[in-house]
Amino acid sequence: MLRNDADSWGAPAKLFHWVMAALILAQIALGVMAASWRVSPTKLELFFWHKSTGMLILALVALRLLWRLANPTPALPAGMPAWERAAAQLSHGLLYVLMIALPITGWIVNSASSIPFRIFWLIPLPAIVAPDKPTADLVALVHGGLFALLALVLVAHIGAALRHHFVKRNTVLERMLPGTWRTP
């Protein structure tokens, strides 16, 4: 089943979700290590992978949004309180905003620092702002702030998914799992 329907996610939506989940966790580890490592070839290497992964995530989120808009979104369980629905919508919206805003602020930092960079050694990344050290410093702070927000929203997202499964015992978590794991 490729397309989503009112009750379940299709395979592409699940693939997007889990591939991006893995990439984002790897990306967080790379980013935290790159930022805290002492100046060394390893630090530059970590930044190289962090930037490449970030641009991959940006490309994937664009495709993912198109796929989401072209498909029905499975409904939330009936009887969910209004605040939970609002919280679900807010956190999902925020995750999409952050999946776009984090790579773009990173891109701005790289451009403002005028660091030459090719994504995975292949695709030259064009500058989107002029070289300017104050801009680079400011946007790097914004990038860090957005990361803190992402960490909070991810905790809420994972916590909510586990609560749906173990406390409320509905199918919200299960229906995002790969097909073979699904209970009929």
Add this chain to the structure above:
Amino acid sequence: MKKIAAVLGLCGLSAFALDPAQGADWKMDPAGSKLEFIATFEKTAAPGVFKEFDARLRFDPDKPAGSSLEVTVKVTSADMNIADVNKEIRGKDWFDYAGFPQAEFRSTDLRRTEGNRYVAHGALSLKGVKQPLEVPFTWTGSSDGAVMEGELTVKRGAFGIGAGEWAASNVIGADVKVKFKVKLRKAG
């Protein structure tokens, strides 16, 4: 006899002084000149310039024998256009501004290879290391002067540029391309 010998001697001296093989003296016009170095970072070009350098040349394009070239580079004028990188390259692991503020290239062996192409065989002194270096260039004369242009590749490791853990070439490449354009006018 003595007189004749003296006259002949003077003739010989003046002939030597006017020997065209010695070529003309040239001075660099800094405004029209540029010295770039292009390192690589993760296999992507990372360009920089030496803002201050000077070239002195004694050269006759038609008779390059007897020519000489002397280039001095103020290493501390390096600019790679990235604030953090400019801070790093001052240090001991890289250019070591404090220890070796100046680099020099000297050649007294300039040869024509073909047409307007020449090679200056000489030695580069950089960061306390002196190594033989061949600098190929083209010579374009004009009514008000001349331009010499060329590029070559230097192994940064030979000069200890990028010491210790930076010697590895997987992140910062081993080869650095050097490109120059020197605008010259006849001195005096």
